[in-house]
Amino acid sequence: xxxxxxxxxxxxxxxxxxxxxxxxxxxxxxxxxxxxxxxxxxxxxxxxxxxxxxxxxxxxxxxxxxxxxxxxxxxxxxxxxxxxxxxxxxxxxxxxxxxxxxxxxxxxxxxxxxxxxxxxxxxxxxxxxxxxxxxxxxxxxxxxxxxxxxxxxxxxxxxxxxxxxxxxxxxxxxxxxxxxxxxxxxxxxxxxxxxxxxxxxxxxxxxxxxxxxxxxxxxxxxxxxxxxxxxxxxxxxxxxxxxxxxxxxxxxxxxxxxxxxxxxxxxxxxxxxxxxxxxxxxxxxxxxxxxxxxxxxxxxxxxxxxxxxxxxxxxxxxxxxxxxxxxxxxxxxxxxxxxxxxxxxxxxxxxxxxxxxxxxxxxxxxxxxxxxxxxxxxxxxxx
Amino acid sequence: xxxxxxxxxxxxxxxxxxxxxxxxxxxxxxxxxxxxxxxxxxxxxxxxxxxxxxxxxxxxxxxxxxxxxxxxxxxxxxxxxxxxxxxxxxxxxxxxxxxxxxxxxxxxxxxxxxxxxxxxxxxxxxxxxxxxxxxxxxxxxxxxxxxxxxxxxxxxxxxxxxxxxxxxxxxxxxxxxxxxxxxxxxxxxxxxxxxxxxxxxxxxxxxxxxxxxxxxxxxxxxxxxxxxxxxxxxxxxxxxxxxxxxxxxxxxxxxxxxxxxxxxxxxxxxxxxxxxxxxxxxxxxxxxxxxxxxxxxxxxxxxxxxxxxxxxxxxxxxxxxxxxxxxxxxxxxxxxxxxxxxxxxxxxxxxxxxxxxxxxxxxxxxxxxxxxxxxxxxxxxxx
Numbered sequence: 001x002x003x004x005x006x007x008x009x010x011x012x013x014x015x016x017x018x019x020x021x022x023x024x025x026x027x028x029x030x031x032x033x034x035x036x037x038x039x040x041x042x043x044x045x046x047x048x049x050x051x052x053x054x055x056x057x058x059x060x061x062x063x064x065x066x067x068x069x070x071x072x073x074x075x076x077x078x079x080x081x082x083x084x085x086x087x088x089x090x091x092x093x094x095x096x097x098x099x100x101x102x103x104x105x106x107x108x109x110x111x112x113x114x115x116x117x118x119x120x121x122x123x124x125x126x127x128x129x130x131x132x133x134x135x136x137x138x139x140x141x142x143x144x145x146x147x148x149x150x151x152x153x154x155x156x157x158x159x160x161x162x163x164x165x166x167x168x169x170x171x172x173x174x175x176x177x178x179x180x181x182x183x184x185x186x187x188x189x190x191x192x193x194x195x196x197x198x199x200x201x202x203x204x205x206x207x208x209x210x211x212x213x214x215x216x217x218x219x220x221x222x223x224x225x226x227x228x229x230x231x232x233x234x235x236x237x238x239x240x241x242x243x244x245x246x247x248x249x250x251x252x253x254x255x256x257x258x259x260x261x262x263x264x265x266x267x268x269x270x271x272x273x274x275x276x277x278x279x280x281x282x283x284x285x286x287x288x289x290x291x292x293x294x295x296x297x298x299x300x301x302x303x304x305x306x307x308x309x310x311x312x313x314x315x316x317x318x319x320x321x322x323x324x325x326x327x328x329x330x331x332x333x334x335x336x337x338x339x340x341x342x343x344x345x346x347x348x349x350x351x352x353x354x355x356x357x358x359x360x361x362x363x364x365x366x367x368x369x370x371x372x373x374x375x376x377x378x379x380x381x382x383x
Numbered sequence: 384x385x386x387x388x389x390x391x392x393x394x395x396x397x398x399x400x401x402x403x404x405x406x407x408x409x410x411x412x413x414x415x416x417x418x419x420x421x422x423x424x425x426x427x428x429x430x431x432x433x434x435x436x437x438x439x440x441x442x443x444x445x446x447x448x449x450x451x452x453x454x455x456x457x458x459x460x461x462x463x464x465x466x467x468x469x470x471x472x473x474x475x476x477x478x479x480x481x482x483x484x485x486x487x488x489x490x491x492x493x494x495x496x497x498x499x500x501x502x503x504x505x506x507x508x509x510x511x512x513x514x515x516x517x518x519x520x521x522x523x524x525x526x527x528x529x530x531x532x533x534x535x536x537x538x539x540x541x542x543x544x545x546x547x548x549x550x551x552x553x554x555x556x557x558x559x560x561x562x563x564x565x566x567x568x569x570x571x572x573x574x575x576x577x578x579x580x581x582x583x584x585x586x587x588x589x590x591x592x593x594x595x596x597x598x599x600x601x602x603x604x605x606x607x608x609x610x611x612x613x614x615x616x617x618x619x620x621x622x623x624x625x626x627x628x629x630x631x632x633x634x635x636x637x638x639x640x641x642x643x644x645x646x647x648x649x650x651x652x653x654x655x656x657x658x659x660x661x662x663x664x665x666x667x668x669x670x671x672x673x674x675x676x677x678x679x680x681x682x683x684x685x686x687x688x689x690x691x692x693x694x695x696x697x698x699x700x701x702x703x704x705x706x707x708x709x710x711x712x713x714x715x716x717x718x719x720x721x722x723x724x725x726x727x728x729x730x731x732x733x734x735x736x737x738x739x740x741x742x743x744x745x746x747x748x749x750x751x752x753x754x755x756x757x758x759x760x761x762x763x764x765x766x
Contacts, residue, residue, distance in 0.1 A: 016425070016430060017424065017425065017430045017431065018429060018430030018431050020431050020435055022435070022436070022437040022440075023437065024437070024635075025434065025435060025436060025437060025438060025635065025638055026435060026437065027431075027435055028432060028434055028435050033423060033424060033432055033434070036423065037420065037423045037424070040416060040419065040420045040423070041400065041416060041420070042399070042400065046401060046719075047399060047400045047401030047717060047719075048400065048401050048403050048410075048719065049411060049416055051408065051411055051416070051597055051643070052403050052405065052408060052409060052410055052411050052737070053405070053408060054405040054406065054407070054408060054409065054720060055408060055598060056725070057405070087470040087471045087472065087475075087599060087637075088470045088471050088475070088620075089470065089634045089635055090634070091620050091633070091634035092470075092471070092620060094620070095618055095620055095621075122619075123618055123619070123620065126616075126617075126618040126619065127618060207635065209635060214434055214637070214638070214639050215438060215635040215636065215637050215638050215639070216470060216599040216600075216637030216638075216639070216640055217599075233509075234509075235478055235506055235509040235510060236505075236506070236509065237471075237474050237475060237477075237478060237506065238478075250474070251472045251473070251474035252407075252408065252472055252590065252592060252598040253598065254470075254597070254598050254599030254637065254640065255408055255597070255598050255599075256597050256598070256599070256639070256640070257599055257637065257639070257640070260434065334430060336429075336430075336431070337437060342439070354435070
């Protein structure tokens with residue numbers, strides 16, 4: 001494992017800022033924070049903070065509309081999708097998806113890949129749908145994703161729901177299934193981290209706080225042909241068409257959160273050069289870390305290689321007290337958010353858009369030092 | 384009308400910042416913006432922006448818990464209320480209130496005071512409740528609020544819903560009814576603007592973007608005895624108890640928005656000296672403006688004096704083209720947000736916590752000058 005000397009000698013990394021691997025909300029690109037800081041008192045010559053602008057002002061509607069346009073452009077979508085900005089996170093989408101596209105008693109199919117799909121499944125079940133889990137990774141403790149070539153949806157099922165990236169267990173689908181029913185993807189933790197082929201997707205939703213903003217904004221992309229399938233009689237607030245019709249301004253949108261999303265979209269386009277470049281950076285961050293983990297005897301990644309997430313790298317140290325010491329020592333070194341999900345334990349490093357390559361190199365440098373210091377204690381445990 | 388000379392000679396008001404009378408989102412206290420600006424890159428020595436902190440971090444849970452404690456302390460609540468922070472604005476509460484406290488077919492009583500209660504009423508009706516409007520201001524075009532001493536709720540009604548302050552029409556209830564069923568108040572536009580007697584209130588909800596934060600956070604206060612009345616079988620997300628149990632962290636809360644609420648609560652307590660002082664300032668702002676309007680022949684406030692809102696001062700100029708000119712000239716003078724609600728026309732000036740007394744004096748100075756310039760044209764119209 002060779003780190004660039006530049007990284008090793010870098011002192012006062014990021015001007016005293018922590019190295020943030022939180023699983024989300026997490027790191028925001030520094031250039032974005034700098035722009036927010038620079039215009040905090042006066043947005044675009046209005047003499048007001050963007051926080052103080054009416055949701056009916058031209059500026060806020062521009063930010064909303066331009067954000068939708070930038071998503072379309074970055075993803076290469078043309079006009080086949082409607083894009084709206086909602087509140088309530090993925091959790092409200094766990095309910096709105098079945099409310100919009102199925103009636104009580106209707107068959108709906110789900111793929112189970114762990115914690116988050118479990119929440120989505122229980123939410124849909126609480127609405128009284130005929131929900132079937134058509135594939136699950138539970139038999140192998142969610143350490144890989146089901147093979148999408150082997151799934152069988154029910155002919156009458158209204159849709160198939162899946163979660164593209166699973167933050168808790170560190171798995172990710174790297175493609176989507178071609179099946180005869182609509183596919184609805186919770187992409188909360190990998191939306192806008194890479195190019196995606198949307199041809200097999202009918203609805204995409206993602207809360208913003210991983211790769212593209214703050215907690216409080218949820219982005220929903222709906223293929224126009226799905227609008228005819230929305231069930232009538234829903235309260236307006238829950239009906240996707242309400243928010244499409246009002247350009248995400250049916251009720252006061254989370255303006256400041258959407259503004260941060262807009263700034264991040266600008267950063268992806270103008271600073272990074274688009275999703276293709278961003279994907280390369282994100283792939284490099286992940287492969288550097290996985291390659292390092294696989295090269296050591298101290299750290300172990302339990303996830304099957306072809307299912308590994310580019311966003312959340314989950315690993316363990318096969319010695320509980322040493323693992324605790326590792327997590328403690330990272331935090332002492334200003335490396336934050338390395339503990340695994342509370343339901344799972346172990347370690348987890350999240351590599352969202354705001355995390356730099358330098359941050360990953362810095363982490364690996366630290367892990368390498370730690371591994372050398374503790375190779376004996378682990379050998380003892382393994383023996 | 385005499386303005387302090389200090390105001391009249393003040394040049395470059397608020398360092399080039401506009402005078403913001405938006406109806407919300409609107410003005411945020413400048414000291415709050417300054418604190419946010421100062422710690423934007425590094426919150427409390429974490430080396431991270433508050434935007435970058437995990438919702439499971441000690442810092443975010445502290446901000447949430449401390450915000451609830453500060454609301455209790457400022458309002459003098461002791462432990463009779465649970466306080467939670469949700470997403471979805473007043474619009475989601477229009478649904479969650481009837482969902483939590485009534486079943487389909489149950490009688491629920493509403494007071495109609497215009498635009499916002501209309502939305503609340505239609506939302507509850509869309510859930511299939513037996514909703515009765517027991518009092519309405521529609522007969523007099525919502526220019527005053529119904530007399531609460533003359534209302535009669537139905538004996539079996541699950542609750543009475545009202546809106547304490549009506550931003551569109553500029554009316555406000557200055558007390559709450561003592562009745563045998565629970566009173567639920569939408570206080571979105573006057574919560575935390577004054578002291579209130581909560582003894583007759585069972586549930587209070589308020590989105591934050593008027594007086595106490597950003598769009599994207601909704602604060603709900605629920606009297607503990609109401610928790611036993613919540614209907615079983617609701618999806619977890621909609622059940623208030625879910626959010627109480629998880630200390631507003633059932634799903635990722637809108638952390639940054641809650642942080643702004645926390646900063647404003649600190650400002651109310653530490654800079655202003657509490658709700659009693661804040662109420663005096665807000666009363667002074669409103670009475671200065673109403674007194675000025677009533678003293679002129681050009682401007683006319685259609686709201687019955689005892690129903691006038693301290694938050695939203697609605698007025699007209701009885702000459703449509705002159706009214707347009709007035710609104711245009713205010714914006715040219717850096718006075719923003721003076722146009723009335725799009726459904727109502729006329730003028731509206733919102734006097735939320737973030738609006739300073741100096742801003743109101745500046746507006747009155749401008750209005751006075753305008754009135755002097757145009758007294759002839761109005762006289763012509765009136766004659």
